Amino acid sequence: MKRRLAALLLAFACAQAPRLEQRLRDGDVIFQESRSSQSRAIQLATKSPYSHMGLVVQRGERWFVYEAVQPVKLTPLRDWIARGAGHHFVVKRLRDTNVLTPAVRARMQRVTETYRGKPYDLYFGWSDERIYCSELVWKIYARGANVELGRLQHLRDFDLSNPVVRAKLRERYGTHVPLDEPVISPAAMFASEMLIEVARE
Numbered sequence: 001m002k003r004r005l006a007a008l009l010l011a012f013a014c015a016q017a018p019r020l021e022q023r024l025r026d027g028d029v030i031f032q033e034s035r036s037s038q039s040r041a042i043q044l045a046t047k048s049p050y051s052h053m054g055l056v057v058q059r060g061e062r063w064f065v066y067e068a069v070q071p072v073k074l075t076p077l078r079d080w081i082a083r084g085a086g087h088h089f090v091v092k093r094l095r096d097t098n099v100l101t102p103a104v105r106a107r108m109q110r111v112t113e114t115y116r117g118k119p120y121d122l123y124f125g126w127s128d129e130r131i132y133c134s135e136l137v138w139k140i141y142a143r144g145a146n147v148e149l150g151r152l153q154h155l156r157d158f159d160l161s162n163p164v165v166r167a168k169l170r171e172r173y174g175t176h177v178p179l180d181e182p183v184i185s186p187a188a189m190f191a192s193e194m195l196i197e198v199a200r201e
Helices: 002-016 039-046 077-083 102-115 133-145 163-173 186-190
Strands: 029-032 052-059 062-068 072-076 090-094 195-200
Touching: 029 077, 029 186, 039 163, 039 186, 052 072, 052 133, 052 186, 062 077, 062 133, 072 077, 102 133, 133 186
Parallel strands: none
Antiparallel strands: 029 052, 029 090, 052 062, 062 072, 090 195
16 A cells, blocks of 8 residues: 555656756756766776766757767757756756846857857867857857856866876877876766756656
């Protein structure tokens, strides 16, 4: 009897909980643990489980994640979630949503379009020729809304001591690691006090 009651309560709670799409807003930032070959190195270097991220955007009635993969593109939200480890994700939102006026949103959209189709940046450079995931979201907010989500660091600021990290650095750069290259990590953006959590699964 107790098990049946518990099951009924759980079913009721699930029925009352709004679907993910109902909790989202255009411009939310979404994080996940990637299953890519470089994910573990990123996690170890940044001390964070989150190694990939993107910008949540709505097109008509459908939700997408604008992300830097190969190339920069829109990915259907549910496909993006399914690609992550354990289908786990966290959605965060700008704490002060008053910043996102219609004019600012329009400017962010224009900035977004300048990156569509750009190749993924395996080397985490700061130029706009190639783009990596956190760089894409950071630049859209910085250039579109004048908001810097997360503290820029340099490659040397991360923990590069683990053998997994060192092997990935050798694979990418050989003996000339650009330690002074500006970098924005998913971890730095996840920790930004300018964002608040609005969904997690």
